[in-house]
Amino acid sequence: MTDTIAHALEEFAQLIDTQRYFEAHEILEAVWIEAKKRNHPQTLLLKGLINAAVAFEHLKRNRSNALASSRITIQAYLRYKEHLCLESDNYLDYKKVCDRIEQHPYWHTLVLIF
Numbered sequence: 001m002t003d004t005i006a007h008a009l010e011e012f013a014q015l016i017d018t019q020r021y022f023e024a025h026e027i028l029e030a031v032w033i034e035a036k037k038r039n040h041p042q043t044l045l046l047k048g049l050i051n052a053a054v055a056f057e058h059l060k061r062n063r064s065n066a067l068a069s070s071r072i073t074i075q076a077y078l079r080y081k082e083h084l085c086l087e088s089d090n091y092l093d094y095k096k097v098c099d100r101i102e103q104h105p106y107w108h109t110l111v112l113i114f
Contacts, residue, residue, distance in 0.1 A: 001040060002089045005031055009093040012049065013100050021057035025050050041083075045094060048080025052101045059106050067109075074110045077101070 008031040015024035032046040055073035058066045084094050101107060 005090050006093050009097050013097050021053045025053040044080045045083040048077045051076040056106045
């Protein structure tokens with residue numbers, strides 16, 4: 001499963017970079033479902049990354065409640081990100097993706113509203 005997660009994280013990062021947040025969410029959701037079935041220790045971390053992509057998609061669509069929805073969803077990302085630790089399989093892959101999320105222009109918009 002480690003290779004599957006690494007590949008999915010790489011694809012997720014590329015989709016985030018190209019503002020294809022819904023597709024990024026879909027890529028990790030497939031891995032998350034499988035991880036959840038196996039009771040994999042990184043299930044919550046994957047869910048957090050999915051939440052970040054969903055938050056960005058809300059902002060991209062600019063719906064009337066986009067900011068409020070994104071604010072709630074990004075809080076879930078932060079909560080699940082706490083499961084990232086040096087001992088995690090794929091630590092560097094996760095760290096790279098988290099860094100990309102937190103350097104994204106939408107991230108700065110969400111951080112300013114806290």
